[in-house]
Amino acid sequence: MTDDYFMTQALKEARMAFEEDEIPIGAVVVMNNKIIARGRNMTERLNDPTAHAEMIALTSAFSALGSKYLPEATLYVTVEPCSMCAGAAYWSKVGRVVYGADDEKNGYKKTAGSNPAFHPKTELVTGIQKEACAQLMKDFFRGKR
Secondary structure (H helix, E strand, O other), rough: HHHHHHHHHHHHHHHHHOOOOOOOOEEEEEEEEEEEEEEEHHHHHHHHOOOOOOHHHHHHHHHHHHOOOOOOOOEEEEEEOOOHHHHHHHOOOOOEEEEEEEOOOHHHHHHHHOOOOOOOOOEEEEEHHHHHHHHHHHHHHHHOO
């Protein structure tokens, strides 16, 4: 299994969010080449501004493993995590974070500056299926305007 394969799975979650009129961001948590948790934005459905795809996927992974730490896991997310989600990934000590499209408006890089947003042992990979991830966001917001 590759980063591309798992990003495709995160994109499936994002497309479900799109169909539910949620901002189309999806996430999966992977351990040992197996998806152990999935999430998609549910802020509108749950009336909860913290119900981001990453938060839902991480919470599900913690529950599945009975642990608050994920050093052997990879979090795949279609769009650059916001500061809240980057913080959750930091505290979970997730081993890898892989995301597709940058988010210049709301991504963690906007507020993190030169400070590391993720745990020092977390590997960061960006740009996986960047165009597909960005296009889904563009299509969603184009329909809103």
